Structure formats: structure tokens, C-alpha cells
Amino acid sequence: MAAIGAVSAFALLCLCLFAAVVVWDQTRERQAYSAPTRARPVPTRVVEQVVPISPSPTPLPPIVIEIDPEADIQTQILTAVYQKVNPSVVNITVRQPVPHKLNGEDFFTEGQGSGFVWDKQGHIVTNHHVVANASEIEVTFWNDVSVSAEIVGTDPDSDIAVIKVDVSPEELYPVELGDSDQVRVGERAIAIGNPFGYEGTLTVGIISAVGRSIPAVTGFQIPEAIQTDAAINPGNSGGPLLDARGRVIGVNAQIRSLVQANSGVGFAIPINLVKRVVPALIETGRYEHPWLGISGVTLSPSMARDLELPVERGILIIDVIPRSPAAEAGLRPGTRTVNYKGRRIEIGGDIIVQIDDQPLHNFDDLLIYLSRHTSPGQEVILTVARDGKLVEVPVTLGVRPTRIRE
Template sequence: MYFFKRNIFLFILGYSSILGAALPSNISQLVETSAPAVVNITSRKEVKMQNSLRGFDEFERFFGIPRGRSFPQPQEPRTREAVAYGSGFIFEDGYLLTNFHVIDEAEEITVSLNDRREFSAEVVGVDPLSDLAVLKIKGKNLPRVSIGNSETLKVGDWVVAIGSPFSFDFSVTAGIVSAKGRSIQNQNIGNYVPFIQTDVAINPGNSGGPLFDLKGRVVGINSQIYSRSGGYQGLAFAIPIDVAMEVAEQIIEDGSVSRGYLGVRVGEVDNDLAEALSMDKPYGALITDVEKGESGDEAGLQAGDVIIEFNGKEIKFGSDLPHVVGRIQPETKANAKVIREGKSINLKFVLGELPADERTFIPAKAEISSDPLGLKIEDISDENSRPTDPEKGVLVLRVNNGSPAYGKIARGDIITEVISQGKRYKIDDSQGFEELIEQFSEGDKLAIVGQRNNNRFFVAVTVD
């Protein structure tokens, strides 16, 4: 028994020695050098509180109850202050980087430094697609971080995060890089960000804070966690600093962000598809649709093609293609290696520009787009219609997230009529629909009439 316990003790002692040797020894020095340029961000905004008597008028009308003194009167909507906390870092002459979701719709932003100085920050620009925001503060002797290179970061490398989880300011956690090039989707974020996955402990409040390598250089921006509890569960995701700096430079110089665009939809190649396409193994980005008149179409790309290399970058998965294309500027010449009918061919492209508005980034351009409602539409034709479809109207190809039509009109709907203030407008084609919608003003109520799955539908939307 003594022998067993002694061996267990020696094993634990030996394991602890190995683990201790593996842990980096310069983290305290890294923190001392880098922490001064890390900031705590507090953003405030006014939000409307729901009226507890909402719907009371509808209740009275439905049951025919006359309003009297005995009934409570609906109150004016009240507001309250909503406060969000996050992190960030100074990277250049008072310019800061943080996550867009930390300061989204903020009316007041306060930046606190490690030396207890506080500043009011202005928003230079935002990029919701990459979840990034650039802020500016005015102060003397402002510290700044050292910028690293996320391309050279390897899986297994040690990384350190500094931030303010749950408002515990300037907390430090460490871990390793678990994976690179992750594509995750969360509120329209992810198509154009090849996230770094780490096991660094990240929690609410760490958002926007820097991820350092062991040389004290920023290699990522902590952005999201995968969690069923709302707290850290071993999976954290950071925006590569190379991507973040490209976005920041465009925001500072131009006030907006431009991305390359092919005008294609992509999917993954599985084993069965690889065999059907005469490929040795499943890899690459499968082209499932090509939009007419866009870069992919002009280059001769076809549905069924598989892109395995783009501008010298290997494309292993379908999600890799947007990551690569989005980092190339519009109007740039590019080339791709494509598998078509079991043979490798080369195609040359001149990239278009990813269409985007202030808040919603759309994966494909519309031939005619009704921006006030957030719809992508096209004319009904022999190619896109069924025998039971109406002869006139417009086909809905996409509804933008968060738009007035979102949740009311669906992809595949056919719009045949618009009603406003009792007046009916027949819809013959997309041009007529676009011209009609442009005549209305913000706040106007419209009834949209059409056909969905061979049934007629009526929905109300408000022009934005």
C-alpha cells in the first residue's frame, strides 16, 4: 500500500514538473508591458421599455368594450439606460479597436485605461460584418500595443488575453490556439472572418480585447464564445489581427470597408460529390450558383465547378473561399484553379465589390433591389416559374435580416399587388415594383399581396 501511494506521489510530482516546464514563464512580463494599452469600454444607450398595457386597445375593440374610467389608460413609452461593457486596445495615435457589438447604437462611450484615466470616445467607423469598430480618444502620452502577424500563428501556440470579464477590469487568462480558419455564423457575422479558436478563458466583458502571442504582440481580437450557459465553456474565438488591421485601415482612410465579390454561392464537397465529380478526395469550394453579370459569371465560372485554389491560397473547404475573396480589394485581378469534369483548369477574374448597406451585408446583388423593404427580387420568367404561378408579379429571391419585410415575406413568394390607403397597385415586373416602392415615405404602411405555396397571402409592412 505504501509502495502504491509513493508511486502515485512521484507520478503527480513528475507530471507537475512537466506541466510547469511547458507553461511559458514570461507572461507576467508580457502583461506588465502590454496591459497599459488595453482599455475597458463602457457604452450607454437609452432603450424603450415595453408598455405593460400594450395591446389593450385591440382587446377592447375585439370584445366591443367601450373605454371608461374604470379601465387603465395606456401610458407613454418609458425609457431606461442600457449599459454594455467590453474591452479594447490602443493601436495607433489614440485609435482603438473593439467589437462592433460592444458599442452598437451607443449614445455615450467611456474608455478607461489601466492608469485610471478616463476618456470620452468617438466612433470613427464600424464594420458589422467583421464585428469591428474603430474608436478615437484624445489624450497625451497614450500607450499602444505592438501588432503581430496572425498568419504565422500556429495551432498549439500559447496565447494570452487581457480584458474585463464581468467588469473585473484588466484580468489576464492564457491558453493555446486550438484551431485556425474557423467559420462561425452569429448574427450575420462570420462569412468573411477566418476566426482563431482558442481555449483561453473568455467571458462577457472580454469582447474586443486583445489576444497576445508570447512576444507581447496582438495576434487577435477576442470576439465570441461558444457556450450553452452564457459563460466560458472551453471554446473562444478571436478575429485575426491581419483581418482587423485591414478593416481598421479602410475605416480610418475611407470611412467604410470594401470587399471583393465573386457573385457565387458555395457549398461543401463530400465523399459522394467528390466521386461524382471525379475528384480524388473531398476538398475545395463547390459552386452551386453563379449570378449573372458578376465577376464569377464574367470569368466563366459554372455551377458544379470546384475552386481548389484562389490567388495562390489553398481552398480546402467551401467556407474558405469567402475568407480569401473578401480580403481582396474590388477591381483586383485574380486567378483560380478549378476542377471541372474531373480536369483542372485556370480562370481569371476581375473582382466585383460585395454590396452592403449600413447594417446588413448581402451575399448577392439584386438585379433590382427594393431597399426600403429589404427585398431582392426578379421578374417572373419561364426559368423560375411553375405552372401554378401567376403570369405577372415579382419573385422574391431574398429578404434581408432586420429589414421591414423580414419575418413577413419569404424567399419564393410572388408579389402581385401593393395596397396603400385603400388604393391598389398591380405589380407586373420588378421595375414597376421598384418605382412604386420608391414613391412611399418612411413610416408609410403597405399591404403586400401575393402568392405563397399556391395560396394567397396578405402582410403589412412599414417602409423604412
């Protein structure tokens, strides 16, 4: 690059505006350069327990790389992110036994997914649905080294699992974690994974939306999911969704598609939720979610007006699960059925308008509050509209069952 003194003031200003830096570990940089390129929501929703976050491994001293402002900046950023993160991403192959034998022999099905290195102790994060019911797990690293892995813990409600490999710490490159609360619509989104078994594939798009709720295999909901149009296909599950600095902001988990392939609507589990779940899985092998035990719908001003309800916003309780914390606290379900815009809705029950000091405008507000601020055994105060009055109802949260109770 030419000396600054030889550049005009205008060129210096352009250099300052367009220069970008990318930081990565020294050891990782040396190896990375030589690396081979390889419907409608369910009423009762997922909630999470707050768990202290384990300290991250001490990072190696970073170095700063200047990107040539005369070259294509976007390309260089993507290339640098790939070189930084690809050594952290793994291909996961699982084998599951088939229930029926053929000629007396056991048969297995094989599936693939992605994951990423969490720490120097050999813990790898992926999706629960990638490793569920696996009898054998094989992890392949970016340099084609393959090792067996064992399950440390899984959480079906957040679709997160931790597996562990026995590998020297010098050969492990933990990811850098971002902050999903800071993600904004329109920002760059980068996915690295193994779609259809093609290792080390990078795709890029934008953050299409934040704060989505997506279904878990248990029937509950996963809150605050990140929506992206970066291509996510079968095999990408469990891999990282990254920002432009190569920090993990989510774990790729689902697509919305009629053909089981990328449709431009993909979803990632937010990394801040993963930060709460993973330490518990490493320590105990499981994660206990707080449970209220209701089903309901968001009450909008137009619905309240049409149905002549006493408040304009809140959560209209449709049903209270028997023997749940909500039932024990005396929360009231709907008492009569009405037809509202083609849907049958139970009304006449409590309408939750506040939890502790947090107003609730929709079901997601309750979902997020319970996820971020509560744990099983904790008492919360629900303010409900009942018989024309606002009533405070204390509820002691329980441990969520493995599936939604009918």
C-alpha cells in the same frame, strides 16, 4: 543573483536554458509596477481587401529584465506580460437608446466590452458588435481615468471597429503587434479584458486551433480565426489575445457556449486581418471587401466518388447570386438536387478547382486567397470543371453587399 563564477558548469547550463527575458517600454514599466490590478459554416464566406498598413508609432527604447531561474518561470512570464500590456487595455461602456419610452422618458441599455490602444493618436481597437448602435461610449483606462469616445469606423464583416479618445499621447500606451501567421497550436495564449465588467482580468490557456472560420453579423464568414481555451466571457470582446511576449495576435470576439459563458472554446480575429482593416477604418471609416457572389460546399474525394463527380477536390457551386460578379462572369449553379448523407445538395454546376495559380482544396482556401490577395475591381481567373473539361473563367470582383443576398 550569485556571480556566474560561483556557479558550477551544470548550474550555468540550467541558467541559460531557463532564463527568460521580457521587454517593455521604459515609461510603461515605471507606471505598470504601480498599476492597480484591476454549426455549420455559412456557404458564402467573408473576404477582405488588401490595404497598406500604416506605420506603427516609434517604440520607446526597451530594457531587458532577467527572470530568476530559481523561481517559477511561468508565473513570472505571465506577471511581466500583464505589467507590459494592461496599461494598453481599456474598458468600454456603451449606452444604446431603447426604442420605447416609459412615461415619456427616454431609456437606455448599457453594455460593456474591451479594447486596446492602437496608436498615440488616440485610436482604440475593439469589436464592431461592442459599439454598434451606441449613442454614448465611455472608455476607462487602467488607472481609472474615464473619457468619452467617438466612433471612427466599423466593419461588421470582420467585427472590427475603431474608436477615438482625446487623451494626451504621453498617457497612451499602444500595444505591440504580433504575426498571426506564425501562431502555432499548443503555444501559450493570454487574454486581458473586462469579463462581466471586472477590469484588467488576465486569463491564460493555449492556442487550440488556427484557421477557423467564424460567422459575422452580416452572414458572411471571418477567415483564419484563432481558437483558444483561455477563458473568454461576455465583456472580453474587443480585448487582445496575446502571445508569451505580450504581442497582440488576435482580437477576442466570440465563444461557443450553450450558457453564454466560457466553455473553453473561444475565438479571436487574427491580428494580420486587423492590420489590414484598421488603417482603412482610420482613413475612410469603412472597409470594402471583395465579393464573388456564390454559395457552395467543399468537395471531398469521398463525396466526389459517391456523387460520381469529375474531380476529387474543389468547391462545388450550389448557387450563384443574381447580378453578382459570378453571375456576370457566367459561373453555373447546381441544376439538380440530390440527397447526400442526409443533406440536400445541388449538383451539376461548376466546380472551382483553382483561382489564378492557387489550387483550391476546400472553401477556406478560396476564402483566404480572396482575403489576402484581392480587392474590389480586381480580375481573377477561376479554373472550373464544367461538362467534363477544365475551363478558365475571368471574374471581376465586386464590392460585397452589407448582407448576404437571399
